[in-house]
Amino acid sequence: MTGNKKRYQLGVGIAILVGAIAYLVIASLSSTGVYYYTLDELKDLAIDPSQKIRVSGALDKESVEYDPSGPVLRFRLQTEDGDEKLPVVFRDVMPDNLMESTEIVVTGLLHDGAFYAESMLVKCPSRYEAAEEELSGE
DSSP states (O other), X not given: OHHHHHHHHHHHHHHHHHHHHHHHHHHHHHHXXXXXXXXXXXXXXOOOTTSOEEEEEEEEEEEEEEXXXXXXXXXXXXXXXXXXXXXXXXXXXXXXXGGGOSXXXXXXXXXXXEEEEEEEEEEOOOHHHHHHHHHHTO
């Protein structure tokens, strides 16, 4: 009978351990999970100001203002057709390749019609695209 009792205790211990690990995984994913929106999707949503989100758009190059003493970078993201625009405030150093970007993805908070970015990913044209244009003679 002691063998069955030890197996039962071992089974309960393993079940508790598996449950704890599952809880930790789910809790960490839900707290770090960030949703990804385009500007077109964002305009139709009611976003909680405390919810961290990720937004993608093209850079409105004429809107870029940078104060290196802060540092504070202000610009607008826009849809490809330029119809929708979103002001962005990024309190960090301006990326070197910002003006060559094809798409920018910012992560942060949307508050009072402006986006306060905590991080920014600048996507630039591939160097292979330029090589293909040279080969094709364009």
